[in-house]
Amino acid sequence: MNARILLASLAFAVVSLAFPAVAADSAQTFVDKAAVGGLFEVDSSKLAQNRAKDQQVKIFAERMVADHSAANEKLKKIASEQKLQVPAQPDAAHQSDLEKLQNTTTGFDQPYVEMQRSAHADAVNLFQSYARDGDNASLKAFAAGILPTLKTHQDMIEKIAAANAAMPAVKSASTPKPPAPVPGANSFTESQAKNRIQDAGYTDISSLAKDGQGIWRGQAKKGGKTISVALDYQGNVFAGQQ
Template sequence: MRNTFRLASLSLVTSLAFALPSLSAETAQGFVTKAAIGGMFEVQSSKVVKDKLQDQTLKDFAQKMISDHGAANAKLESIAGEQKLQVPGDLDASHKSEVDKLKSASAPLDKTYADMQKAAHADAISLFEAYAKDGDNAALKSFASEMLPTLKMHRDIIQKAAAKAPTNESTTPAVATSGINNPAAPVPGANSFTEGQAKSAIEKAGYADVSALKKDDKGIWRGTASKDGKATPVALDYQGNIVAGTQ
């Protein structure tokens, strides 16, 4: 009796395992959304940095991203339309933030762009491999399979380019000693701090009434704050340096 129950239970578990869809891949709509956003990010970020790069290999790579992903985006949109799936018209908040950082950052941006592209292609390859294997839409699975060699070729190029990308994106290195500011601060550069994080960092440095924070075209958060009862302009750069009394 017990053996019969165990066999029945095992049979049920086995049948459920085959009946449930794979959890390793996105749904068709999820794949289209992520693939489209990733493709748009490649094109937009590459257009922004084209004139902010020093290394010719990276410049050529940026142009290749615009061409290759532009064509891939158009093909994905066509397939999605045939499958009655929605294609996002713009980037999501996190990718838009990355593009905005590139727009506000000062040249050169070789290392920043190379690192960004390495991460983007790792994510894209993971997404496309999973969908090519376990996707739920034949047309999109075929698209994912066809794109993988190109994505992997992009990854190989950017990995080699990143290894020799110029790193002189700021004239003074970040400060390693806590509590001591970089003498050249505030230092221009791609600033990853959100407004909330910038405000919190300034408050932790002993300032109160932090307000009117706005990131300038050099990536520096600027606003006003008070310390010891006195109001003062305050700035926070991408290294975390906080400087008071500067506009």
């Protein structure tokens, strides 16, 4: 073999070893997102157990505390085995939502249900994505194992919300994507909207603002280009929307 070709091949091999391919969600990123989401589920649902008025909301909250407490412990165990760090506190966005619930003096049920619908839409997307494309076998198995429970939770909260037309809708996993953003009461916070747009493959998201139709609109980058993006109340992400 030509010496120059041999050296080039060796150099490529070294670079390949030093910079391995990165999955859509790294193990630590998945653990971070799953952990803070799980903490929010437990903490917000403990509030709902005491403050919710609707009996179905209370039953749902009890199920969330039990299921997510168990899932959180499984995640801690696996993360410890994989030498990964597990956040012990909610992040700023989830803490802000918890404080909103804590400071709600009347009508607790509606904001709790809205937050649960958004949170479970995010959780199903996160666990589904990692179960398919994750970079750690143990965590992929964990994500795949928890996913059916999350989908059951999502169905439960959708049925609760359907009983109250005042609660804004969030797309379930089986809802087909429409051709354009759907106007409607949007329960996503700015932070949640940004996360969902990022999960759709966009970066450098800026100028996010909710318009009069309940649609989050802003700018983002994808494929090296800056484009307009939109997120509707169902969680659908669209590009090139003004």
